[in-house]
Amino acid sequence: MTTLDIAARIHARFASRVVHTTGAALRRLVCSAGIGAAVFASHSAIAAPEGTIYFAGVAYTSNDSDIARSYPHLSIELTGNGAVALNSRIRSLIQGQTLPESIAFDSLGSINDASKATALALALDGETTSVEHIGNVYKLRTEISGEALFFDFKEKQVLGGFPFTIDYIDVSSTPPGDADIRKAFHEMIVGAPNRHDVASEFVKVLERSQVPNAANKHLRVTVSTLGPKAVEYIQQVAPQLDQAAFTQEVAREFGEYLGANQQLSILPYGSNQAIGKSMAARFIEGDAVSLKIPDADYEIHLNVAGFKKFEQSRSNVDALLLYGAFVDVDVLEPLSQKVYFSQRIKQGESKTIPLTQASVDDWSLSTDTLLSLFDNFTKAMSNSRSAWLNSGLPDNRQARDQFSSLEELVKSCR
Template sequence: MTGAALRQLLYRAGVGALVLASHIAIAAPDNNIYFAGVAYTSIASNIAEVYPHLSVELAGDGAATLNKRIKSLVQSQALPESIVFDALGSIKDASKATAMALALDGETSSIERVGNVYKLRTEISAEALFFNFKEKQVLGGFPFTIDYIDVSATPPSDGDIQKAFHDMVVGAAGRHDIADEFVNVLTRSRAPDAANKHLRVTLSTLGPKAVEYIHQVSPKLDQAAFTQEVAREFGKYLGANQQLSILPYSSNQAIGSSMAARFVEGESFNLKVPDADYEIHLNVAGFKKFEQSRSNVDALLLYGAFVDVDVLEPLSQKIYFSQRIKQGASRTIPVTQASVDDWAASRDTLLSLFDNFTKAMSDSGSAWLKSGLSDNRQAHDQFSSLEELVKSCR
């Protein structure tokens, strides 16, 4: 990387530092998008803690190997944008200094015993992040998630978990990896226009009942990290289901819409996050779980998730949508199962809620609306207003 080419690059408000794990390409025709490499969207000093497995995979030659795979995939197919990888130089002659990175937002893993086997689930949250490095401003991102479930007869070791992340990063026979999914996102994405209207989750909180439930089923859960995950996941489903670019979540409005970032080379930069035209506030109000029935063979468990969603225009404080949405899900387990990962089931129910809610934004006839949204005139009128708002952001 030429340090002069990216002085004062900045990233998301209140979330953390952007750590690029590759070189940025910066000399090509004006209509090109410059690939900036792999990025961590977390505080630079906290990378090993937030990404304990991904940071291992991307150390050494790991990032370079991933970049080569992305380059090979991009160059093997036609994309809406022209992506440039290996042109180095100055951005002074570029009137459209638009760059794009594979930004890694988080990783998770969980182990559950099901009968006589153990289920390992690993997940990576990421996004195709576009930004203008001449104006020093984020343009928007297209979030996505890749996950895997492996089953074994013995409890997975730390090495097994690391191997699962290794396969998700570098690829394995018969498996879809992060480079595949990243390029798949690029096949349906264009660099957002800075003049477009912007949507952004600016508040993510947990209600008292949600906190109480988490204390019961997952007392070691980092609640602060979970609220950030809630914001990211909602943005992911909104972006994917409505074909929208989403601004990065801001978890701390007090410091404004900018934050210092540190690159792998150790240099520090700044990148502006534009103000949102419309803000989204999320409050996870609570979860429920109860056993509906039991036989000699299995038991039927029901899970519920409840979220308060507010969508408003920050300047006028006009409220477009302010309602509680809900989702139910069932799970059948054998009576011989030694333990149940209630938190994994509850989290999946929450994600299903986000998926169904954001899909319904372009499908007013969705069957989900009958159970997921209050059956009154105000709720449905507000949902119609929300549909029109989303259309205006495309």
């Protein structure tokens, strides 16, 4: 496969505070066998200095207990030598950096006699693969989402994690085969020239991380849906799209932008699974514990109301297309049901297309517009003078007053 987009498209996002992981959806954490240092060494292990973070290894997080089905490519890559290579790369990169936290790899001591033990894992939240036939070319996109996940073992508490996502796009004149897809995931795991990889992004996250304060107030996306017009648009431009998976992606993307742009602790979206207050965790050595998860103080409900595309102008050589994305956002306190914000926000993006271009990837341009909407909206939460508000927020007093309330809510969560 010929790589045309040699500089990988990447949208790694992280805040200077941690983002709490979800267990409120009964997500199951299963560490990859043989990856990383043992979480718990024997009782005779020498304890590291107080304040040290212990690297526990690489873990899967999933609502599905069948890891091979949820992670069809990563579960293969992280078997045997792939696991060893990833762990070795993480260790090498971390030891070459000056990080806010001291991270130990080989001596974790015992949970039974530790007065305080905090561990760190590279948690893999998901993988996606898509192939699109656009004109005379095929576009392969592979994506991995993960987070730097912290645990307090004494209290059996998930402390939080910095989320990030990397993706890569290859274009070729022939359909990508299984070998091409495996190669893409392999290089995102072990690293390759001119490509971003999981280990390097993980370390970049750690450069800005610190063990989170569980006392902070938390925001969390609890609802993510598609409106009728959005469904109709998707059926027209991306009929093969898994709409259920897309709603989860919408929630995750919004949470990542909010956490990064506002430096907040966020409880990630937990899909439509049953909600609980703990999650099962199975570590490398086989030990299993139940980790407590804090409740969200404020809930965010997202409904992608629709998308639009129309031709704005045309010349003898190109056409100017305008893409629009519309999202209903509600922010409320779950106990009192007090609504702080309930408005439809919107974003427009233009794209100049040469008339000689045979086809246009409308869905990719539409999702890029949606991500721009999330980015601009979450940035404006700490900048009431943002020019984006003039076009993205409804032009009425209620919308402005609610946005001011949202600003104050965000401040209270820092």
